[in-house]
Amino acid sequence: MSDMIVPDKVPNEFVASTGMLERRLRFVKSALLDTFFVFYSVIVLQRAVYYRFILDLRDFPFSWSQIGMVLALSTVAGFLWTFSRTSLSCRLFGISKNDKITKWTVEIFAWFLFDITFIAGWIVTRISIISLFSPDGIQGAERLFSALFHPQFGIFDDALFAMIETIYIALVATLISIPLTLLVSFFTARNLMKDSKITFVIYYVLRILLNFIRSIEPLIWAVIFSVWVGIGPFAGMIALLVHTIASNAKLYSEAIESIEPGPVEAISATGANKVQIVWHAVVPQIVLPFLSFTIYRWDINVRMATIIGLVGGGGIGNLLMQYQGLARWREVGLIVIMIAFVVWVMDYLSARIRESIY
Amino acid sequence: MLLTVQDLHKTYPSGKHALKGVNFEVKEGEFLVIIGLSGSGKSTLLRSINRLIEPTSGRVLFLGKDITHLKGEELRKVKRQIGMVFQQFNLIKRRSVLSNVINGRLGSLGTIESILENYSDGVLADAYKCLDTVGIASYANERADSLSGGQQQRVAIARSLMQNPKLLLADEPVASLDPATSNSVMQYFEKINKETGTTVICSLHFLSLVRRYASRAIALKGGEIVYEGAPSDIDETWFKRIYGEEAEEVEIR
Ligand SMILES: Nc1ncnc2c1ncn2[C@@H]1O[C@H](COP(=O)(O)OP(=O)(O)OP(=O)(O)O)[C@@H](O)[C@H]1O
Ligand SMILES: [Mg+2]
Numbered sequence: 001m002s003d004m005i006v007p008d009k010v011p012n013e014f015v016a017s018t019g020m021l022e023r024r025l026r027f028v029k030s031a032l033l034d035t036f037f038v039f040y041s042v043i044v045l046q047r048a049v050y051y052r053f054i055l056d057l058r059d060f061p062f063s064w065s066q067i068g069m070v071l072a073l074s075t076v077a078g079f080l081w082t083f084s085r086t087s088l089s090c091r092l093f094g095i096s097k098n099d100k101i102t103k104w105t106v107e108i109f110a111w112f113l114f115d116i117t118f119i120a121g122w123i124v125t126r127i128s129i130i131s132l133f134s135p136d137g138i139q140g141a142e143r144l145f146s147a148l149f150h151p152q153f154g155i156f157d158d159a160l161f162a163m164i165e166t167i168y169i170a171l172v173a174t175l176i177s178i179p180l181t182l183l184v185s186f187f188t189a190r191n192l193m194k195d196s197k198i199t200f201v202i203y204y205v206l207r208i209l210l211n212f213i214r215s216i217e218p219l220i221w222a223v224i225f226s227v228w229v230g231i232g233p234f235a236g237m238i239a240l241l242v243h244t245i246a247s248n249a250k251l252y253s254e255a256i257e258s259i260e261p262g263p264v265e266a267i268s269a270t271g272a273n274k275v276q277i278v279w280h281a282v283v284p285q286i287v288l289p290f291l292s293f294t295i296y297r298w299d300i301n302v303r304m305a306t307i308i309g310l311v312g313g314g315g316i317g318n319l320l321m322q323y324q325g326l327a328r329w330r331e332v333g334l335i336v337i338m339i340a341f342v343v344w345v346m347d348y349l350s351a352r353i354r355e356s357i358y
Numbered sequence: 359m360l361l362t363v364q365d366l367h368k369t370y371p372s373g374k375h376a377l378k379g380v381n382f383e384v385k386e387g388e389f390l391v392i393i394g395l396s397g398s399g400k401s402t403l404l405r406s407i408n409r410l411i412e413p414t415s416g417r418v419l420f421l422g423k424d425i426t427h428l429k430g431e432e433l434r435k436v437k438r439q440i441g442m443v444f445q446q447f448n449l450i451k452r453r454s455v456l457s458n459v460i461n462g463r464l465g466s467l468g469t470i471e472s473i474l475e476n477y478s479d480g481v482l483a484d485a486y487k488c489l490d491t492v493g494i495a496s497y498a499n500e501r502a503d504s505l506s507g508g509q510q511q512r513v514a515i516a517r518s519l520m521q522n523p524k525l526l527l528a529d530e531p532v533a534s535l536d537p538a539t540s541n542s543v544m545q546y547f548e549k550i551n552k553e554t555g556t557t558v559i560c561s562l563h564f565l566s567l568v569r570r571y572a573s574r575a576i577a578l579k580g581g582e583i584v585y586e587g588a589p590s591d592i593d594e595t596w597f598k599r600i601y602g603e604e605a606e607e608v609e610i611r
Contacts, residue, residue, distance in 0.1 A: 262444065262446050262447075263449065263450050263451075265444070265448065266442070266444060266514070266517075267450075267461060268410070268437075269408055269410060269440075269441075269442040270461065270462050270464050270517070270521055271434040271435065271436075271437035271438030271464070271465025272464035272465055272472075273434060273469060275469050276467075276469060276472055276473075279472070279473050280450065280464060280472070281450060284451075284452050284453055285450075285451075288452075
């Protein structure tokens with residue numbers, strides 16, 4: 001037992017064994033991070049504390065040359081601070097001194113950063129306790145809430161048709177997405193595509209493309225398509241379709257990547273061709289996860305379809321925008337209640353269906 | 359000669375030299391058993407024979423034809439004639455026993471036909487016959503994963519019989535079964551070997567099973583053949599040479 005390495009010996013050995021280059025690199029990283037910390041603190045202190053509280057300015061002066069000067073000074077300060085081995089970044093990169101002073105500076109500075117970030121956040125988001133509790137505001141909110149809870153049923157027929165439109169937008173987008181997603185997902189599954197160079201390139205390009213499409217919100221796709229095909233449910237449907245394919249292809253292909261290799265091997269040992277292997281060994285292992293993802297996505301799509309109407313994608317969101325613009329809150333109340341009801345039903349249904357197929 | 363393996367080497371991409379110059383021949387109708395410690399290269403050897411993996415060098419001759427580096431359609435034609443049974447059964451769990459068995463015929467069915475699962479009466483009759491051979495025709499419509507381990511392995515055997523194989527490979531087919539079930543599964547291999555004259559190459563762990571079923575045995579150690587001969591000649595000395603000085607034989611009946 002006595003031969004075992006004592007825990008605090010380990011870091012020393014580690015430091016001794018890391019090369020010169022590695023330590024230089026850590027120094028540079030740490031100096032850059034310190035530069036950023038100093039720069040950030042100075043800017044926040046200047047703008048949030050000095051301009052806002054001390055001078056109480058409404059519009060903060062802004063000039064690039066001033067920022068540049070702060071940056072230059074911070075760079076010097078940052079490097080000097082890292083050089084002294086007492087900074088927060090030194091501790092983060094494991095090159096700090098191990099004495100009391102360092103411990104104190106690191107702790108104090110970390111708290112300082114946290115505090116000024118909180119203060120800056122407060123100012124940027126314009127948190128205002130006063131407006132939250134102003135009598136005027138509260139009265140307005142009361143009016144709105146009471147209108148929402150006394151919905152006007154006069155537009156019920158219109159709202160119902162718009163709602164049906166929304167549900168169909170989601171349904172059609174989900175249905176059309178299934179075959180397309182299936183097709184795409186086989187080409188984005190690593191285990192099926194890694195064998196040859198050509199297929200691997202296809203895999204790679206498709207992955208990047210899908211990531212790109214997925215990173216753009218359906219709301220923005222709806223804006224794009226309402227220009228492309230004109231405002232209306234069709235634009236909303238395509239927007240959802242595009243985003244659904246990109247998101248589900250990722251989930252589908254992850255399911256394909258995690259299948260058991262045994263059955264695939266067994267089928268290929270019978271002399272089956274590639275298509276047969278995929279159909280008889282891969283597909284049976286993935287239908288259930290696919291079904292589950294797709295039903296869940298339908299649920300998400302109904303929710304998104306209500307939102308997409310706000311930017312010209314048709315359906316109930318469109319109606320909501322109209323009545324909100326006219327400040328007819330009791331009509332808005334009806335629409336909101338209908339949306340909540342449908343979303344709740346969809347949520348429940350999709351959960352139950354997904355439970356029962358597993 | 360049904361199968362000739364000449365100076366076979368396999369080095370995995372990881373750098374592991376798993377087979378180091380293996381030579382042997384198998385005559386038609388033999389029941390050859392491969393023994394050896396874990397990691398000695400048994401699976402690697404069996405997989406090189408039906409070309410689930412490609413050997414690094416050396417040759418595998420099947421029915422006199424060099425199959426070592428075949429590709430595409432030609433490779434599939436060879437695979438069709440070699441059945442394989444795995445330790446983990448490797449059935450499609452959610453499909454029925456019957457469709458698992460029919461999967462054995464995929465190599466000779468058309469792609470469209472097999473996707474539509476529009477099988478001829480002849481294929482269905484064959485599938486039932488194969489199930490009958492392993493005594494589980496009554497389970498044809500059950501889900502594969504509802505069967506016990508021994509029964510699942512019998513389904514896997516039936517699947518390989520659908521290929522009408524000239525050679526049947528089995529990689530530790532009974533390693534995850536209890537002793538009694540092991541014996542009953544091995545009896546089906548024996549029956550197939552005796553009744554249809556199908557050549558069997560099987561890797562096993564228990565010497566009592568080897569003595570009971572093998573017509574000939576090969577022992578691998580570190581990727582090389584260290585013993586070749588009658589299973590009854592594997593005495594205490596040979597046993598220690600194959601499995602190491604520490605090993606002791608355990609009995610299974
Ligand atoms: N795909 C692979 N990649 C890299 N090395 C592998 C691979 N498959 C097997 N090996 C290595 O090759 C050697 C032989 O493995 P093999 O599976 O053939 O042994 P085995 O005799 O079948 O053992 P077991 O009784 O455990 O199944 C082992 O050292 C193993 O780690
Ligand atoms: Mg093995």
